[in-house]
Amino acid sequence: MKPQACISNAVIRENQPVMTVTEARLFVACLRAVTLSAGELQEIRVRMVPDVISSYSGQAYSLVRDAIESLKGRKYEAAGGESLFATLEIEDQTGDVVGAWNPAVREHLTDYKANDVTYTTLDWQDKRFKNAHTYRLLWLLKSYQSLHTPKVWKVEELRLAILNDLTTYPNLADFRRGLLDKVCAELGYGYETKKRGKRVTGIVFKALPVRNPAQVAIDFKEPVVTPKKTQKEAPGKTLEIGAEWSDSDKPIVAQKCSVLQKRGLTVPQVMQILSWCGGSVAKFDKVTKAAHGAYCETQTNGGITNVAAYIVARIKKDCPGIF
Template sequence: MNLTKAENTIVFQHNHLIRTQMKMGQTEARVFVEALRCIHQSNDELPPIRIHVDAILHGERGGSAYANLKQACRDLFDKELNLEPVEGGNKKGSFILTRIVSDISLDTGTGYVTGNFAPLIKPYLLQLTKAGNFTSADIETLLTLKTPNAQRFYWLLKSYQYGKHEYEPTLESLKYILFNDEFIYPVFADFKRYVLEPIMKEFTSKEVGFMVVWNPIKTGRKVTSIHFEIPKADTLVARQLSLGLNPEIKPPTNTVVPTSKDASSTDKAATILNSLRKKWDFASWQLAIVKNAIGADEVKYTKLRDTMSAVNADWDKLENPPAVLWARLKKEFTQVKKACDAYDKA
């Protein structure tokens, strides 16, 4: 599948990139989102960046608008990142220093921002649905957020949307991630008033619907941490993304998977499929793929059960257990991989 930039409605980042310290202004964040829109996860290489200014300025014109855009491009270019390596087996303390973009330019004549992603940023932006440990976000939702740092905060909290659905950073570490400065807003009341409350108001609005609940944690009389309860990603698109599937691909409509109510209590396959549906958030058409792969084969059933048990044993250690399970099923069952490949080529 070769989607054009205009068809991309969902963007992706590796969680290592999301969770690194990175202050980003509102216009700069818009440039970044539109740059991410250029990427499709089936690409082999990062594409060039090409964004019409209307996608960033939304009708704003004049010298001040272009001056803000010019500064945002400069800020994005100057952004130096200290990232944890993506590849496993790296020793503790290993890091990669890179930028997001290697070059970026603004042509006021053509009305386009163009540029290229930095080479070392590739594993943090591309083919993430295969690698795992990623977070996705709806572009329309991201562009709805107006409060400074709201986009960065939204990405950060969403990266903890699987597993325990909670995040409890120290106040200093949170300020460092958002502002590159742990000493900013030394009085918590100011941080609450100027950062937390405006952003949370946007998150819980009807337009965004990200119903985060937060509570300050005190050591003595001083707030030292904040506990965030993050809503579970329970929409169809979120389930597809968590399973490493392409959300633009529509599932077949003629597949029906029986639930435990429809199946015999002695039907092992129905029992295990019901577990995949309820605990692992597999959608019905993903269940159909698994059902067809297992059939009535006792050996395959045992293999599936053992694979699920192995992933479940590490549930609390994994960033995204459903994605890990799905990746293992594609590796263990040829028919599952073939079905997914067929969807990708559709």
């Protein structure tokens, strides 16, 4: 796979729903896999590990499947209201993500000089960000890099470009603290506000020359999250799947409990979940569904730092009586 990814500025600048981190990584990997032969776009082939995720697991597969469906469902006005992808799926034999580009969008993918299309090419070698908004902002900023003067973003324009709505961070201070400051720190960018009196009229970004891109690019491994302990674990306590669970259910329950622990839940918390379920697979599935939904949200919202606490709060809400 080549290190560079190229896409037309028209596609980049089109407002779209926010991607998940997994979706943003998969999109970049697919763009890096673009090849032409005899003037035709060739098959997309992306290794799920390590190009999209760092290791195989049921949860990771689920995130990739969701990312695939979301990418296929995105329609772009620049592409005539069509998807960039004709097909995209996980290949059973290899676990690779394979597919085909929509032939109609060739000029948006290959630096094909036609119809006054302009492009942005980025080197993604060894770059992997923790925040989906970081991918989005980097594409946007680079797409305007050729301007003779730095682009001044209106606040509403920037909110729409990154979030595709004006309600997530309606207050500018929250928008800066909750999104811009975190994303710019990850990118190695700074920004300044333009004011008319006390009113902020625009935002200008600039790369910080004192930082090396290699220092701000996230290592190609998944980020390690150290959750805050919400309760003290008993010394030497290990998780046991009790006799209330059938022998056929125990391996699956144990595997899903392991995932919960990897997300930061303590052994006592997981034992409380098992006790509440009382051997009921339906109850356990309800818990894991709530936990999975909460975890996915932490991957798209860089403002959530305590993953375990966020998951526990969601379980409390969706499954009253556990904690």
